[in-house]
Structures are given as C-alpha cells and as structure tokens.
Amino acid sequence: METLEEICFRIKTALPAARVEIIPNASPCGQRSLLLGREQGLAVATFLRDDPQLRLDYCSNVTGVDWLEPSLPQGFVQSPSSAGLKKEAGEGLGESGTGCLEAVYHLFSMAHKNGPVVLRLRTENRLAAVRLPSLTPVWRSCEFQEREIFDLFGIVFDGHPDLRRLLMWEGFQGFPMRRDYLVADDFECEPTPHGDVPKRMSPRQGCAEVIQKTATADPRV
C-alpha cells in the first residue's frame, strides 16, 4: 500500500484545488490521518474510491470527535488560543470559533486487501457552522453512521439522503456526545441518603440556561 505521503501527493496532483494535510499521531500506534478540506471533501473521497491504485471501496467506520478547546494538533481551523483550557463543563459554550467538530472515516480496500486510511473532516466551529459534506454518496455504509454523528454530535451532513436522529427520539434537544452537554434530569437532582450529593449539585445550578443556549445554537431547531 502506498504511504500517506504518496496518497496525499496523488490527491493534490489529481485535484489541485483540494486541501489535504497529514495529521501526525504522537501516540504509540502512530497511525496518521488525512485532514481534508470541507469544500473538496466529496471529490477527494470519490477519487480515493475510484483510483485504480487505491480502490478504497469500503468505509468500515465513521465516528465523531468534539474538539472543545483550541488545542488542535494541526489543521485548518485557526485557534484563537489564550482562552486556556475550559475545565468547567458548559463554559466552552458561547465562544464561537473555538474548537470544532470532526468526523473521522476509516477506509479499507477490499480489492487490494489493505488499509486502513483515516480521513478527517472538520467543521468551521462548534456552534453556527457545523456543516460537512456527506460521504454517503461515495460509501453507502456511511449512511447510518453519519446519522448517528448528526444525532449525538450535531454535525449537519450536506447531501445525506435521510438525515434524521437515529438513537435519540425525534424532538430531543441537544447533542449528548458533545463534551459540554449536561444531562437535564441529572440523577443527583433527587434527594439521596448521601449528604454530600446536594453540595456537589450546586455548581450545576446553571444547568437549565446552558441547555437553553445549546438549543438555540442548534441550526435545525
């Protein structure tokens, strides 16, 4: 199988307008990935599938990542920084432009029996601009997984044939896998025999407002 540099070079040769970048991975597995630009994401995906030397014809997994802090490894999303790490849940809301949502695709080639190649697509920010091109027209297996990402992370996939909630019910507000999501009826809101539980509840008093904010920021509500 070609190295990631060769794949990256060939994408740039075939599609000069495409933005492609290799994301390094410092973890022990060291598996690097390709960060694609949003605009040419669909064209690059089609190229990866149809190129006779790559033939990445199988998308085994799609998942989402919520980058809450502006501590992105490297990418197109410019981080304003200086905000510092947001430790308290819910504080990351409101500052648009910090962080982004990401969809990660794992591709294999059934024809050449190799893989994986990992693709990443990042939204502009976490609140208003959360649109990405859907890769379901390229790999049919992305359909339910992109629906799941829409359901839990709130990424809106343009070109998806049937973008509805998958795991949560219709009418549910908020995106539970976002890192600043707070559960509405937290179990600690009930009195229990443990005395310290109501004390731990107190910093979460702003729970209702945060959920209100999330609801209004939802582009589809």
Place this chain on the structure above:
Amino acid sequence: MEVTDQELKIDLQKQGVLMTSLNELYNWGRKNSVWPLQFGLACCAIEMIAASMARYDLARFGAEVFRPSPRQADLMIVAGTVTKKMAPQVVRLYNQMAEPKYVIAMGACAISGGPFKQGYNVLKGIDRYLPVDVHIPGCPPRPEALLHAFMTLQNKIASQPLTGPARPRHLRAGAPSEFSVPQCGPHGLVPPSNPAVWRPPTAAQAG
C-alpha cells in the same frame, strides 16, 4: 385460614384426606401457570433465555410458555436496560396485558438504571412507571436469581386473599390496570415518573 385449621388439615392429610379452600386452589392454579411475556431488552435477556432452557428449566415452575403477545401473558420480565426511547413501549406492553399481571424487574438496569444511571438516555428504573413485584439485583443476575425471583413471585401469588381489603388489584373493581404512558420530551421522559407508582426517596440523614 386459621392456625387450628392448618393443623387439622395436616392431620387429615396424614390420614389420606386432602382438604383445601377455594382460595388455595385458585392461587395454586395461578402460581403454577405464570406465563411470561417474551421480550428482552439487553444482556439480562440472555440469562432469562438460559433460565428457560434445559439446565435451569423454568418449566418446573410452570412458566416455560413465553408468550409472544401481551394479551396472553401474565408476567412481564423487564430483562435489561430500559432506554428512554423504549420506556413508552414497555409501559404500553404492560397496559396491553390482561389482569392479573405481575412484573419482575431483572438486573441492575431495570431496577435503577444500573451502570447507565448517570447517562442521558437510560430510564433510572422501570419502577418509576410500573408496579414492580420482584426486583432482582445483579449485572446480569444468574439464572438461579431469576428462579428465586420466580419462587418469590409464586409465594406472593399464593398468599393473596380473594376477599377483603388486601385482595389483589385484579379483584378490585376500581383499581387501575393501566398506567399512564410517558411521552418523549425535549430532554427526557415527561413526566419523569408516575407519582401513583413511585415517589422519589426522601433523604434520610444518618443520626
């Protein structure tokens, strides 16, 4: 039945005379033909299936006939995690069962939400919406635990009087046999619990 009657009955049984009451006969028949509703929600259902198979042999208790229709079932074994999306359907299935009907909440998830209690999508115990007769802890409970729950339920059925104020729900004309089905709201189930069935525990301060 009076104590003296019990002793007289045992004496007579030693002589080969069987005495019983209508109440006992009725409950004896009921407790040995409890047909469960055939549905499972998560991994506890695998243990429920194991309990119905040859090694644990739920048929010994007359409960091997898992019915695929709520109209033919007497017992709902809530075997597994009840998600908030699934809870209205579970309550609706219970409402469709004919009286007398019983509920066993099987496993940590069904009795309290279990490991998912702090999550966003799991109901924190089916007893918030349904009158549960037997709770089984465990994750998942072994088939022996389910058999024990069955025997507990059988004892409960056998001890139910047919008359008087303590008679079971299906013999009281005014008692409800249906419970309100919760709706999926914007953040969770509405209402979060049925106050006729469940009330939040009051905080007991250790003295």
